[in-house]
Amino acid sequence: MSSATPTSTTPRVRRLPLAGVLRLGRPSDIWFKPALSAVASVAPPTLTLLALGRLDLAMYTMAGSLCALYAHNKPYAARARALGLVVLGMIAGLAVALVTASLTTNAVVLVTVGAALAAVQKGLCDATRIGPPGNVVLTFISSASLFAPQTLGQVPGHLALAAAAGCWAWLVGMAPALVRPCGPERRATAQALNAAAAYAATQGTDDDPARARATAAAAIQAAWQSLLATGARTAPRRALERLVVRAEVALAAPADADPELLRTWARELRGRGPVPQADAPAGVVADELLGVDAEPAAPARPLWTRLGPLTPLVLRTALGCALAGYASLALGVGRPYWALVTAASLYQANITLTWGRGVQRVVGNLAGVLVFAALAPLAHAHPAVLVLCCLALNFGAEALISRNYWLGSVCVTPMALLITEFARAQQSGELITERIVDTLVGASVGLLAAVVVTNRRATDRIEEALTVLERARARAACLLAEPAPMRGTLESAHRALAAALVELRATVDAASGEWWQRALPQERVVLAEQSGHRTLAATVRRRESHSWPTEDRRTGRNTEGVRG
DSSP: OOOOOOOOOOOOOOOOOTTTTTTTOOTTTHHHHHHHHHHHHHHHHHHHHHHOOOOHHHHHHHHGGGGGSSSSSOOOOOHHHHHHHHHHHHHHHHHHHHHHHHHHHOOHHHHHHHHHHHHHHHHHHHHHHHHHTTTHHHHHHHHHTTSSOOOOGHHHHHHHHHHHHOOOHHHEEEEEETTTTTTHHHHHHHHHHHHHHHHHHHHHTTOOHHHHHHHHHHHHHHHHHHHHHOOOOOOOHHHHHHHHHHHHHHHHHHGGGOOHHHHHHHHHHOOOOOOOOOOOOTTTTTTTTTTTTTTGGSSSOOOHHGGGGGHHHHHHHHHHHHHHHHHHTTTTTOTTTHHHHHHHHHOSSSSHHHHHHHHHHHHHHHHHHHHHHHHHHHHTTTTHHHHHHHHHHHHHHHTTOOOOOEEEEHHHHHHHHOOOOOOOOHHHHHHHHHHHHHHHHHHHHHHHHHHHHHTTEEEEEEHHHHHHHHHHHOOOOOOSSSSSOOOOHHHHHHHHHHHHHHHHHHHHHHHHTTOOOOOOOOOHHHHHHHHHHHHHHHHHHHHHOOOOEETTTOOOOEEOOOOO
């Protein structure tokens, strides 16, 4: 690694871009799955309450039903745990909100509690990497519940409704496992193959080959994480592992890769047919990939160590949500939780992304109130029509939000406004005015809080990531220098180095969009990435061209492996 003095041409104060913020992207590969899951989870409880004439209770069942939006990219073994935790987290936040609402009606206290809940939810969702929709849905439910009339005696029944709907959402989220049990792993592997093919196809001609390489490395790392979360190593999983190894080989030696073959395998994975059978790489003995069995035994980082670097984001969320709610109260708005939720929805990994999310939120909400104005007369015709409109908007929101956040907000906003009318019909003009005011207040105050609470540790995290990468690279280099390293040891070092490279790139990207900080060590980062990828490629070539000693599971003694 170079010892050159860190340099950077990056200005300390960065411009906040507008170009591209509202540009539509390609829809998610599985856009229809969260959309259908949302409808399948929300419809039965809501329609049951409609039939019973208790649509006023739909907010509580909605809390549990919306848990079905989470964990769609996770393998089913991991999804079962993740959805269970989401349901528990949703009920915990709802319980705090309902108890608080039953004890006080002081709006300042309610906003303060809502801001604290939003900060906790933001920290936990980011630390656990639960994925979209993150903390926003949890914060929407808990914040709205704070301003719902409540007594202590009603709280257990309302929580029971949420828990019942949450159990149904868990079943809805797990149901696809009956039809396509390896679906998430197949998609993750296909993405890795496509990313490796894109890097191999454009090697030497791409405008930013380092970015393409980093994208492929991240996709491969995500595929390994998906496979390692599946539990037992079944025959389909072993076949998927071999395909991910082929993506690694293409990343290490793009000139020798066949991009079209990689894309063909990816297309076959997206279908319902059997997993494509790639030739076993050299060095793989008895159909067992190096070190894979040992990977799941590695201890996970404690939650508190993952929360530490997120402190600026948590503080931004707490301050921004509180100030947005207080400002809304000062303006006399009857539903300050809308401003609070708007602020909570903004905070991303850095100030640049937060700014972009703010623009998207404002544009989407303003367009959404126009949709609500058009739908309100129809929805007021009958409660059944109101429910059907909400279900349609729920589907539309999840189907469109992967194109761009503002496009999904066009459906989310009228849906949220219509949900407030489950208990009683309200004046549409008043709802529209309050939503517009709260959107502008929440976005403005939320962005101000993000500017005030700077993340000065972003550069420190780059230094930490560089240290981790250097240690992983040195360990792999030492093993490469040995004449006969253990199979699992070298493969474990390979995985650690790959993970360190992905983490460094993510850390640099987050810091590069941060506001007002020290210059970034760009030269050191470039040199570290280059040397890290060279070492990573060397471990792949070593696996491809050598036989390996193995450990006899019965005796613990080393034996010589057979070349594949």
